Structures are given as structure tokens and as C-alpha cells.
Amino acid sequence: MKLHRQLLTAAVAAALFVPAAHAEVAIDVIGGSEITFEGLVQADGNWFDNDVADLNGGDAANGKDSEFELRRAELVLKGKGPGNVEWVVGYDAKADKFLDTNIKYKLGGNSSHFIQLGQYKQPNSLEELSSTKNNDFISKAAVTNTYAVARRLGGAWGYGQDNWSVTASAFGRELTRNLAHGSGYGARGTFAPINEKGQVLHFGLSYVAYDTDADTLRVRARPNADLATVRLIDSGNMVDTDNVTTLGVEAMYIGGPFKAQGEYYSSKAKRMANDNYTSDGFYVSGLWNITGETWGYKGGVPGTGLPDNPASGMWQLGARYDHMDLNDGNLSANPVAGRPPIVDGVLGGKMDIWTVGVNYYWRSNTKFALNYVMVDSQKYSSSVRGFVNDDPNILEARLQFFW
Template sequence: MKIRHTLLATAVLASLAGTANAEITIDMIGGSEVSFEGLVQADANWYDSDVKNLNADAADGADADFQMRRAELILKGKGPGMWSWVLGYDARSDKFLDANVQYKFNAETSVTVGQYKQPNSLEELSSTKNNDFISKAMTTNLQGMSRRFGAKVETDHGNWGGTASYFGNELTNNESPSLGTGDGFGLRGFFAPIKGDGQLLHFGLSYIDLEARDSSDNPTARLRVRPDADLASQRLIDSGTFSDADRLKTTGFEAAYVSGPVKIQAEHMTTKVSRDLNPDFTADSWYVYGVYNLTGETWGYKGGVFTTGLPDDPSKGMWQLAVRYDTADLNDGAVTGGKESNWTVGVNWYARSNFKLSANYVMVESEKRANLAAPLIKDNPNIFEMRAQLFW
């Protein structure tokens, strides 16, 4: 059934790709120019499993998963005056996306109230439709924080800026994020000492501090991550549950360099879990990757985040080659969460203005002990991934 649904979705994406418009303007309502955007993604993962069976349904005997990844519908409004708003919903995950109101004091500074992405990950803050790889790096999935409800003030002066945010829980709290669900605050600053046409050097620093709580407000924390495959059922590294957790504090450093059609990007994050009855736990991870636009396009830059433009020649589209190395360490003292390091090679094709095809090959190396006295188990699967995407 899942295969049939995915093939149907892929066919719909292909049929719409040549005719979809960018952003659809609906009407002027109450002085606000209302527009409609969307993003649909269909994914396929094929596993060459080693120790653990990565297939989501281990009972079916298959070595592959096919699934709709996202079905995002977004309404946006500009005006009246310096006001703007957005309301997004993902029908696939049954949750709200950005849902907020913003007021701009001037061209540089604004305040936002509602749900939005928190300021602690360059890759997470980038647009989902322009991800350089099908799965974000382990660093981002493990320690990056996505959307929470709160209030933020941010300023963007072109080559420098920053964000300060205070937040609570997600509007639709139907998942279990690694970084807990309690109240907290976040800070991020960025600086681009080189910022010119097709030339950019970026540095960023972020900090997130929040209560370690589960959806029932119990003091709980757990850090685990999939092996760079969003559909995989297993996490090869896992800290286990800390039932005495107090707070989670994540510090992130980011750097990136763009020269014409080449982009190099890296991030390092450290998360400390303070505990009441046991020693504190610290997790580390980092990634570095490079992307080369074979068709010559470069990247834009706004608010300390890279933007991906349209193909220079719509008839040929934009072709990208990419390679990434990412690693995560969840071992600390008596906690044997494991270590994992992955290589990913990928290709992206942005066809015209609205369609994208991606293929990734992931080579995983992981090791984990059940406890300090247990034998070391190595699990080194390979994964092939494909994605079809329509956006407007």
C-alpha cells in the first residue's frame, strides 16, 4: 500500500512540475497581500543492513521504505504596513509549521510572536526545500532545534546580525524531539567578514538553554539519531533515557565559505544534560560538507542563512554534486550511547522552477556497547535514498 501511494504521489509531482507557478497570490484581505505556497516530498530508502534491520516494518521482509515525507501548505500575508504573518501546516506529519505574526521596526530589526524555528542551527534554519542532502546531518537532527512557540527579536545588517528568543513548547506536540519540550531561551549571532557577489565567508555562534521535560512535564532527556536516513526505523546510537534530567544546554559553532559555484559548510554542537542524581552528560557532534553547482549558479545570503536561487537556464535546470562527513559521540562516563560516523555522496537536480530530484548514498560506521562491561558491537550499513519534490 505504501509503495502504491508513493508511486502515485511521484507521478503527481512529475505531472505538475512543468506547470506550477512560484508563489500563488490569492487576494488583498484587510490590507494584507495573501499568498499560498506548498512543498510536497516523496522519499524512498533502500537498506543494505548490517546488524539492525533499518526497515520501518521489519515483519514485511523488505529492505526498503517508501513514504510521503512532507505535504506542507503555507499561507502568507504582507501588510498592512510593517506587519506580516504566516500560517503553515504539514498534512503528512499532522502538525503546524511556522505560525506567527511579525512586525518590522525598520529594514533591519523585527519582533516575531508565534511559532518559528529556534536560532541554533545553520542547516535547520535553511529552507527545507533547498536542503543540500535528503537527510540533514546527524548534528542537526540530534541537537538542532526546530519550531517552538515563543517570541523573538532579530536584526540583520547584511554582514552581521543576531537573534534572541524565548520559547515554550511546539504548537502540535505529537513528536518526541531530542532536545526536550520545556521552556527555554536561545541566542544566535553571525558575522560575514567577506560578503560580495558570489563570494562569502560566514561565522556563527549559538546557544540554547531549556528545561529537560517530556510531553507530560516529567524531568526527562534522551539523545538519539537516525543514520542519515529519515525513513529508517532504528537509531544506531542512543544515550538512553535520563529520568533525572534538569536542563539541556547546547552550544553551536558554524562556518561556511562560498566561492562562485562552490559552497563549504560546517557545524559543531555540544549538548550538556545536567542531572540531579547522576553525573552530567555531554554529547558532541559535527559535520562538514561541500556542494558544487555544475551549472555555475551561486548562493544568496540573508539573515545569516544561505539561500538557493533558481536555475540560470530553466531548460537545463540546476545540477549539484555534494559530499558530506558527519560524526556524533554519545559516550560519556558510564553512559555508552555509542559513536557514529557517516559519509554521504549526493546529486540534486532542480528542474525548472518547481521540481527537484535528489539521490544520496550513505556509508555508515557505528559502534556501541550495552554498558561498560559489554562487548563492542559494530553496525555498518549502507543506504541509498531518493527524493522527488514539488514546491511552489
């Protein structure tokens, strides 16, 4: 913990010397490599209006209905050169884990044609691949957090032009010990039939397959609150799972200051002693830049620009609807009187979530975000021998500093 505080203090001190118009610190040119330093610090607060479950843990009568936490403290070194080589080493001092840590070689000097080795985000989610500091909402969609394979060690090849891209990857475990395991592969293709400044129409398709760690899989989701310790929907441990395959479909439209996007995931777990388990979910969202700014687009992902007027900043309003279904089974009456119903398959529950939010970007380094989350969930409970509805509401706030 002491090392984490020292790293974070040094990072913030360095960032204070960054000119307001820049988002990175130039270090030096060493061995033909232009080295820069970037960082991201996020502090979150969640206030829970609990319904049935105590979302922040412990006794439901403990009187504690809020959580405050340093969410991220990301420190990143990047290098360009020598030649067509680019590299990055990232570390999150809060989570004590490595971030993107890889080397990329641009074939023919083309940034859209590359090979990549190391740890990087796998090519299977529009929201996951977008920059964390510019997420539309404080928490990523429940389906993204559940189904998207994030950073893993591996090798990737990518190629594309301004309006299309193809990326293929083979991967193994996460770089940091005792985190995600399971070797696999994935691919993502994107196509933008409209790609002009301030107007983009994007479509994407992805597929990922990987082995489960120790033949065990558990699919569950928080109610779009990163500080919640309880998952309202949960498949439970499936200890006979061999592998998982996930198909993702994505679409996005940018029209001036408006952006709409959505993703659908269908995931299938191959089980050895039971029927295969299938779950799915989707989200759709809309964002409006009140101050008139638009988004960029490169490599199949959107990019949020800086405020047109740094002194007054950039305001955004957004809304999102999430749906997840972790049920893949049936419930039938027990022929023996007085005994609980018979569950055939997995009844992990269903969850629908509305999120409304406002973001404020000030100058080039600061962001404030406020979200209100409304949850409608239902899950089978063996203790009550029936389905239980749990419909909490959550207020979320974030202060973010980046460079």
C-alpha cells in the same frame, strides 16, 4: 487521513496553475495584506543494505529492505501588510502538525530589525534555519536532527545589517499538542566579513538552554536516513535530567558555484542523581553547482536560486562527513567473575557517516535527489557484554515539487 489526502490534492491542483517562473500563488489583498500560497511535497525511497540491525524495523529476516513514504506535504499561507506586518500560517498534512505560524513586525520597516510572536524555528543552527526545500542532502546532518531546536512557540527579537545579525528568543512548547515541550531561551549571532554576490564568508555562534519534559532526556540519532526506524546510537532514557544547554559553532564559504559549510555542537544535560551528561558532534560538507549557479545570502542563511537555464535545469554534486559521540562514561571489568562489565556513566555510542549525492532542479518547481550513505557505528551492548560495530549502507531517492 482522508482530510490529509483532500488537502494535498487541493494543494497540487492549485500549484498546477502556477506560472513556471514563479514559486508561489498570489491569492488576494485582504485588509491591506497581500496573501500568497506556497507548498512543498516530498516523496522518499530508502533502500537499506543492513549490517547488524534491521534499519527499517521488524525481524531482520523479513526480507524487506526498502521503505517508500510521502515525507512532507507542507501547505503555507503568507501575508505582507498592512504596514510593517508580516504573517505566516503553515501546516504539514503528512505529519499532521503546524509549521511556522507567527506574526512579525518590522521595526522601522527594516526586515533585519524585527519582533516576532508565535511558532518559528529557534535561532540555533545554520542547516535547520535554511529552507527545507533546498537542503543540500536528503537527510539533514545527524547532529542537526539531534541537537537543533526547531519550531517552538515563543517571542523573538532580531537585528542586523548586510553582514551581521543577532537574534534572541524565549520559547515554550511546540504548537501541535503532544510534541516537543520544555521552556527555554536561545540566541544566535552571525558575521560575514565577506559578503558579495557569488562570494560569502560566514561565521556563526549560537547557544540554547531549555528544561526537559518530565525530567527525561534521550539523545539518539538515525543513520542519516529519515525512513529508518532504528537509531544506531542511543543514550537511553535519562530520567533525572533537569535541563539541557547546547553550544553551536558554524562556518560557511561560498565561492561562485562552490559552497562549503560545517557546524559543531556540544550539548550538556544537567542531571540530578548522576553526573552531568555531555555529548557532541559535527559535520562538514561541500556542494558544487555543475551548471555554474551560485547562492544568495540574507539574514545569516544561504539561499538557493533558480536554474540559470530553466529548461535544462541546475545540477549539484555534494559530499558530507558526519561525526557524533554519545559516549560519556567508562567501562571497567567486574571484580566478580562471570559478571558483566561495569558501566560508569552513559555509553550511547559513536557514529561516523559519509554521504555523497546529486541534486537536479528542473525549472522552478521540481527537484530530484539521489544520495548514497555509508555508516560506521559502534555501541556498547549489554547482551554481548562488549562493543558492537554496525556498518550499513543506504541508497536514498527523493522527488520534490514546490511552489
